[in-house]
Amino acid sequence: MKTLQSTFDFRSETARANRTGNLERIDDLHRQQSLANAGGGAKYTARHRDRGRMLARERVELLLDRDAPFLELGTVAAWGTEYAVGASVVTGIGVVSDVECMIVAHDPTVRGGASNPYTWKKVLRAMHIARENRLPLINLVESGGGDLERQSELFVPAGRLFHDLSALSASGVPTIALVFGNSTAGGAYVPGMCDYTVMVANQAKVFLGGPPLVKMATGEDADDESLGGAEMHARTSGLADYLAHDEFECISLGREIVEHLNWRKAGPGPTESPDEPLYSADELLDIASVDLKVPFDPREVIARVADGSRFEEYKPLYGTALVTGWASIHGFPVGILANARGVLFNAEAKKGAEFILLCNQTDTPLIFLQNTTGFMVGTEYEQQGMIKDGSKMINAVTNSKVPHITINMAASYGAGNYGMSGRSYDPRLLFTWPNSKTAIMGPEQLAGVMSIVARQAAAAAGRPFDEEADNIRRAALEEKVEAESLALFMSGQGFDDGIIDPRDTRSVLGISLSMCHNNKIEGTRGFAVFRM
Template sequence: MATPTDIPIIKSKIIKDETYHENYKEMLSMISTLNDRLAQATKQGSKKAIVQHLKRGQLLIRDRIDLLLDEDSPFLELCPFAGWGQDEMTLGGSIVAGIGLVNGVECMISGNVPTLFGGSSNEISVAKGERIAAISIENNLPFIQLIQTGGAKLDQQSRVFHPGGGQFRMLSQRTKLNLPTCSVVFGSSTAGGAYAPSLSDYVIMVKNQAQVFLGGPPLVQMATGEIVDAESLGGADMHSRKSGVSDQLALDEYDAIKKAREFIGRLKWQKKGKVPATHLFPRIEEPLYDADELLGFVSANIKVPFDAIEVIARIVDGSRFTTFKPLYGPNIITGWAYVHGFQVGLIANNNVIFTQEANKATQFIRLCNMMNVPLLFLQNTTGFMVGKKYEEEGIIKAGVHFVNAVSNSEVPAITIMMGASYGAGNYAMCGRAYNPRFLFSWPNSKCSVMGPDQLTGVMDIIMRESSSRSGKPIDEESAAARKEIFRSMVENESDAYWTSSRLLDDGIIDPRMTRVILGFCLSIIYNEQVKGGGLDDAKIF
């Protein structure tokens, strides 16, 4: 049996020259921008709204989450940039969501931000809620909802109502899967906000504060003529004594959070997945090289290549890595390592993908499925190589095998976008459409069908060929203006914040935090059984 000393150590070749230090400054600036934008994205509403909320004796949503979590528990916040740059009123979907430990159990936690438009749901809320629900089901996580919402934001009703029903379907599916859902209702929760706790397995309501009803007093009066006050119509005391919607009546918010923690503790929750034995490692080895060095050699400008092996050396245990086919298809690095004691199969780009790289990655995915080892994709690729020679070599067929293997792989995958993610390279390297369990972006990353310069150039060639066929002259000044507008649009739409805003990742992270986040995600993944499947189509050798 292998021991830690049997696993080769990566020898770093980084030189801290002028280029390194210049790049470090650029990346550090990007991290500063990231932190500034995170501060903006995670605001909990206006000062006036916050003051009024606190005057009512209520806790802010982030304080509620802090009290719910175990002391010193990590909290992996998910999709904080949802809605970024689209509309101030949709930022974050008026939801804080993430994974943390409650009584030692990894739980998905989602809470309305009542100080942000009353916690009302908008179209981003729906999209973010769907992603959060999917993560919780895929990873077999108990779900705790901290509810205080005015229901759908009425001026977005058409964009909320139609897809919003999926939330109730997913809550119903959780019960079928024996995945517990606990709802804590802190304030008024109307319409859709009433269905969410009602579809939960365990409901806690705060006395003299929580109110749950399909329609509030004004709607009831309009619909039936009945005049009734909110507490009698849907107060916590009524639901605890008469309707049975509430399972526990909490004296205050602190008591409600305590009762939620007690519920999770009573579950005696066990991971379904067999966590890999780490007895080979008397202790988890930290990488030999400082993660801070990532900022020096990872290119702020994605046009400048960097060696992915240097990234691997700074995120895997002991900087130890067993390479697979090291001399074949060198533009893709494949091999096995441990991250916080969890074995992973790594597939990392050194830019463009040729036929050999596609063949190697395809076989490696098959092996990881045979071994029941999760996959870690480190994306930095301009896509598959094009040209007459490569078409003749069968680049299409090789690429299809690669994409097929990723599509049918059954072991969990985590994807990190650490640079370029263009074209079918995004697909083959397990982009969003290929359902990785988690996908995070570094702030320097770019994702689109191809780079802005290439895409603009292709469009220009097509335009000129069309003009030539029609015999119409080209207005060069107008064409140049259109090209610049188009290029600017592509540049904007490939930016990490644009894609994160549209939930094409689960968050933008500081590269130096990659190892920590990967370790937590791998632990979360093992809440479900990790088991691969046979990939017959991947047998190409």
Template sequence: MTGARAAMQERVAELDAAHAQAVAGGGEKYVARHHARGRLLPRERIELLLDEGSAFLELSPLAGWGSDFAVGASVVTGIGVVEGVQCLITAHDPTVRGGASNPWTLRKIFRANQIAAENDLPLISLVESAGADLPTQKEIFIPGGRLFRDLTRASARRQPTIAVVFGSSTAGGAYVPGLSDHTVMVKGAAQVFLAGPPLVKMATGEDADEEALGGAEMHARVSGLADHLAEDEHDAIRIARRIVARLGREHCAAPEPATSTEYAEPEVDPETLLDVVPVDLREPFDPREVVRRVVDGPGPGNEVAFDEFKALYGTSLVTGWARLHGHPIGILANAQGVLFSEEAQKATQFIQLANSSRTPLLFLHNTTGFMVGERYEQGGIIKHGSAMINAVANSTVPHLSVLVGASYGAGNYGMNGRAFDPRFLFSWPSAKSAVMGPAQLAGVLSIVARAGAEARGQDYDEAADAAMRAMVEQQIEEQSLPFVLSGMVYDDGVIDPRDTRTVLGICLSVIALAPDPDAGSFGVFRM
């Protein structure tokens, strides 16, 4: 076993443990209580909803990691196939504080809704939520209105929205079934009201019965909020599948699984990805070795696995064309980390070519940023880097990003980081992202502090400086780790490197079925 493999396996084991926390929900006690009531868990509901044997791409599973809230943020989101149609699915987890929404829940759902909108996916909400987490209402109330906006805009775009209510759907949560195109409620279990009996008592003095106030039968027979009254959870899921089957969404129907004759498997076994990328980001690696293990191998209509573009120019950025599960893609992958003027110019031209041929782009990050120094400033690094960022920002073909190693500074922007709205962005457990590396950032602060002391005519405290640098390095190191960033929903999930090809294949199948955006124009390139 190589040192790189052993180190990466440790990171993957940490990832598995973090994912297990998300799957555990509120813990054994609350899971057992939920099951004792005859209720299914969110992932059990999703499994029954999906077509048998189809994949589910879970999104943002580590949302809330490192916060005061449960890992996963009390909701499960992801993309799956229902009655042959690719759908965006959201399922509240009632074992975590009754499924109440906290600030990370909102960020996770907003990101899921954005993915659904960009890829024109039907939205299915599996609802059982106590509404807002009241102690954090100041962080939820104002931005929370976006959830209502997203649902109504989806409906206006003819992007179907379906709500299946299994339990309580209170306060703001009541508007999810209220704003959805189709609403299913489970008899004897679903309860939808703007205010539960305690609040009604406080507001009006009325002693209200829960069933009369918001029960499923009342909404089916009296208020008309429920379009379908289900006998139980399994019946509700059957009804939801029936609704999807009637949508007539041929353009987002999941493609038939490609046969082995339609594309070749990678030249090198993806299992060996664990051997390629060192977890010590100071150690260089050849990104072509990552590409060879992710893209299709040579075959009919695909003479070479990776058709490299400008291989001898700007060599710290590798660019070229490939196919992945039969889908054509353009790839930009950092080689030695630093982006020079040549790399920026090369990227700019390549992005323009991809837009001309309407080819999606895949960005594989391992960059410390754009090069600095007198020689490079005089050589135009700012204007060349700006041209690359301009090209990325105004490119209209779908973008995918994977943070493989480092993603620091403006290099993160040039390589299509989260701020530039890639369709999907995932991280490997080896990835790190920050304004700059920990040692560099601590060193800059030290230089500034030293210069300030000299300007004041004071002696510089070397011991305090060493302590400050150590503290800052540790802080930045911790803040740049992938679990922290994923917990803040700055990616769509941390993935096992060996799953990269499968994850990207699912993403490309989703992208391929969405309407192709019109070719746009770029801003002014400073020459």
């Protein structure tokens, strides 16, 4: 493979502006992540510690192997909503007893660990990832169940939790529950439906209805321990497989369970030399545009992500607004599709479709590096068959079976988002950079389209067009679309798996690829009809 040569001018004003803007956005991200890490705040954290209990992230840290990385997902879920940033649950991929696992840990300092609509989005996404990639699932349980005041938003989607736990087990993926405290109402089915359950004595309480509900439903006066205490479940009901004396023993037992699973990856290991890129990842802060109207060469990104900065480019002289080619990341062979100049023309769409087919023929995972404003519009391109050509690429993305991992480096607009494996096209994982935006189109274009439509409607009706009112509507719409396209908003809604520092991209991709290889890596051998 050829070694990429960097030509970016790091002394330019663009480079300085990018670094300043990216660092500001990263600082903002870290502030929001700090809010999530703080859970319910100092008061409820102190109350939790006074009970002699560890925090959710402390439990995760003890569960993981020493110095093992933890790829946390959805760190700013629920941002911009009435709920706590982080959605009162920690989810992520980490190594336990030399096995890559999906970990779900409810945060009891946030409303007692009660689940809100964003909690379920985050948890169900974690379980989907676990099933698709054969990751044993470990639940660190201490939750008051669903937030009853939000029952209309919770009840139906919450049922999917039990469905997916059962489906995971049926597919041969182990599920484990480590119960540290309350696991009530619907939450009681988490230990009930997991393959293995460990409960902490004098702390864990698992019941369908707590004493107040039992009193209301049956008139019975019951105490916590006889109704659902750890000792009772270990000695009488049989729900607990193991009884731990404290939280440390509970985590230790969880690690032993994983160790005895005899778990093996179904996919191949890394086959290429995982040597470091020739260029510093820190330089990505100068390269990534904070003004999304300013393009940047994605080869500069690949040179700081790929092993040894090596990249074998496919069709370099054709469809040049889309860069395609082969590389390896942490030793895993990959195919890369990266937007070079935003718009996808006819040639780019056909080139992208062909490349996806080739990677499926060789069972090669795909990395999508998004920076696109969508497929080209206009009479010339429509007559050349832009719809047909765009459909070819979307067809290929849809029916591709090799793992897709997507990084939004800047813009992800319109059908370009679909053709470049956006969230609705089921990439195994999708991360965004803090400078990125995702929307149907840019704010100015969207507001302008609506203005033109309104102007045409007024003309058709024979009524005068109010320019002043249109200007007000246009400005308000631009502001709204801009706010709703930002990385924090999109991640807060659960439309990606997290915002990452661009400098961490290589590490994130390495963990993601390793995760994917827990399952077989097989490409599609037959595709749907391509409109020629």
